[in-house]
Amino acid sequence: MFDKEYDVIVVGGGHAGAEAAAAASTMGSKTLLVTMNLQTIGQMSCNPAMGGIAKGQIVREIDALGGYSGIVADKSAIQFKMLNKSKGPAMWSPRAQNDRMRFAEEWRLALENIPDLDFYQDMVSGLILDGDRVIGVRTSLGLEIRTKAVVLTNGTFLNGLIHIGDKQFGGGRAGERAATGITEQLVSLGFESGRMKTGTPPRVDGRSLDYSIMIPQPGDSKPDKFSYLDTPILKAQRDCFMTHTSPVVHELLREGFDRSPMFNGRIKSVGPRYCPSIEDKINRFADRDSHQIFVEPEGWNTVEVYVNGFSTSLPEEVQFRALRSVKGFEKVKFFRPGYAIEYDYFPPTQLRHTLETKLVGNLYFAGQINGTTGYEEAASQGLMAGINAHLKLNERDPFILSRDEAYIGVLVDDLITKGTEEPYRMFTSRAEYRTLLRQDNADLRLTPKGYEIGLASKERLERMEEKERKSNQFVRFFKETSIGPEEINPILESVDSAVVKQSDKMFKVFSRPRVTMGHMLQLGSVADFVKEKGLNAEVMEQTEIQVKYAGYIAKEKNNADKLQRLENVKIPEDFNYSELNSLSFEAREKLRKIRPTTISQASRISGVSPNDISVLLVYMGR
Incomplete structure (x- = not known):
């Protein structure tokens, strides 16, 4: 049935598997998606929603790079909310309620439209190795399919065990059987495995x-x-x-x-x-x-x-x-x-930043197999694994996002360097540079990178470049254009902001907290500029954020530099973390248990956020 060798085989058709298969095949790798049930590709196993706090930023980053999760979510949405609008833009997080059946359908249709992607329904029960490199998979029907790389995205199916009260039975999801064989083989190869639990409501x-x-x-x-x-x-x-x-x-x-x-x-x-x-x-x-x-x-x-x-x-x-x-x-x-369901996972410290395993070459893990929870976290890992599998096979440099480039970079770095002993979920507090990593500028940050590696389309790049060009023009207009007291003071008075006594640059006035783009558009010269340049709402939002938060971004970079210089600050052995109410409950619990000797060590503990580290530094007079 399979007389040819694939470039990439993706095992599992959930959010991680779908993004991995889409990325590898779109970039040009001949890809096979093997899943136990082709009818459940892209299924929302838990809540019918995408996005949320920090998760919405991840969906936008996936989209900016050329992934599909944002497109599928938009096409199947039944409600949309921008969360945290009362806070600063670093906290704004998009979230959509979705039609569960349409979401899975849109994923299936999107994948079927990729020419280099094949599908097969079967359970992968083991890997075929040549020394310390994977060269194929073996299915429960006894088929051996050859490949140059494998991405495992098994979700909750690895030896899954479902619990309802005092009843328990094997399964990877309600009504679906568990996957067996892979854990045992990986453990025999020297991998460390563990068990995690998740649950779902009625x-x-x-x-x-x-x-x-x-x-x-x-x-x-x-x-x-x-x-x-x-x-x-x-x-x-x-x-x-x-x-x-x-x-x-x-x-x-x-x-x-x-x-x-x-x-x-x-x-x-x-x-x-x-x-x-x-x-x-x-x-x-x-x-x-x-x-x-x-x-x-x-x-x-x-x-x-x-x-x-x-x-x-x-x-x-x-x-x-x-x-x-x-x-x-x-x-x-x-x-x-x-x-509730218990399932096997593999501590992600066994991976490289490309999500390739250290023990077996060309074998990649993505999603809940790495100890994460959430559709968005899984999808972003699948995307990165699919990208890196393709790049390695074509002898190109790996694609690794740093912590100041993307929430995806924070997620992968946290997993690889800190590991996780409980299901990992992304929060804005995990990112040191969250003022930089906003949902509104994910395209500006990542689309050029996605285009460079061959994933994001030329259309995406051109749209991003036009947005960037127009928002930069608008920022420059505010920096270069002056406004007189007679024009701006009525607006300032209306928002209880101090009036000006002489002409000043619009940028300075616009930077005030209560002055919004809506107020600035009341000025004839601003309205004329918007009309002349054909600026849309997205460009105007980007411009407003750049004007109002320029100082915060510079301050955040400065704080990050200070944090780097203070990496080796010692923590007293008998330090009483219970006294610091400003620490999160999780941080106090983890710090008391692990007793780090330095700030550097404390910062690498899963669950201790950059904010918690800042609290420790302030307490020590740093």
Whole structure:
């Protein structure tokens, strides 16, 4: 059946596998995507949403480089929100609710449109090696398929074990079997493996819910999108809703704790700290009377609903009784109960920055196999693994993004240098240079790099260059154009900002906190410039950020330089981290456990953010 040798074989069709296959084949490698079920390519296994805090930045970076996640998300979106708009632009994070079925369909169609990409449905049970280099894969049907490189993106399928109360059964996802053979072979080759856990909430029938007593959560009145290309902008949106648990709900859930695999010892692996199960939240935050529940529709037309915030592995009857006590869920009907799943992963310190393994040449890991959690984190790793597999086969320099170039660079560097003992999730606080790594400028940062390696299209590059040229022109206009008191003072008075007594450059006035682009557009000369140059909203937003945050960016670079100089600051052996309330809870916990001897060592501990390091430096008078 396979009488030829492939350049790259990608194992797994989730978010990591789809991006890896798309990248390698688009760049010119003859690629085969092998997955256990071709009907679940690009499936959203957990919540029907893309983006969020820091994750939205990653989706935009993937898009800027020439990946597909942003395009697929835009084409299947049912709601869009820009989170953290009340904060500075470094914190703005795009997030979309998606139609689960359409999302998977769009991924499948996008992949089928790539000429150099083939598909095959089977389970890969092992690798074929020649010394310390991979040369093929072996499937459960006994087929041997030759290749020059392999990207493993197995998700939660490696020896996956599903838990619902005191029941447990093998599976990589509800209704799908686990993958076996690969872990055992890799361990025999000297790889270190571990177990992790994740969970998912019940899916319910939206027709059985009373939305009238819930709190609507609409999308933005002027929705944006992820991709820098001409993907559709939503003209209509579906609301999500919010409700809350109560002491009654908590008590009903506690009745099942003795049968919970989390508390009776059957689950020994670690779950995602920042996406805890409902029973974990009740246990850890015993003083809280309620927790938020977000009711998220699964698509435009389906009645299936995702109960965000109610992830659980309690017995199904306990889940049902407790959820029926939640406001608006009094008559709820289940489509399926929530469950937890344990799976194998490989500590990512065993990888190079290209995501190639150190032990086996031309073998790459991407996604949850590396101990991460989240669609976006997985997709970005798949993209980087696919790119680097192709580049290595063509004897080209590896593609590695640094921490000041992309959130993707932060993610990969964290994994490789720090490793992770719990599912890794990206946050803005993990990035030292987050003022530089904004969602609005991902194309300016990365599209030239994507084009240079042969992934981003010429169309992308030209759009980026036009945006850059026009925003630079607009910034220069503000720097070079003066404004008199009689023109600007009425605007300044309207925002309670001090009036000027003489003419000054527009740039200086525009830099004031309460003066917005909307105010500047009230000035005739500014409005005329915008009309003459044909500037769109994206260019005007980019210009405003460049004007208003130039000082912050320079200060951030200066702080980063100082941090580098203070790398060798010693930490007293008996240092009491509990006294520093400004440290995050996770940082205090990790620092007490590991007891680093220097600031440098502390900064490499997973879960200790750059902000935590700054707190330590301030406390030590540095």
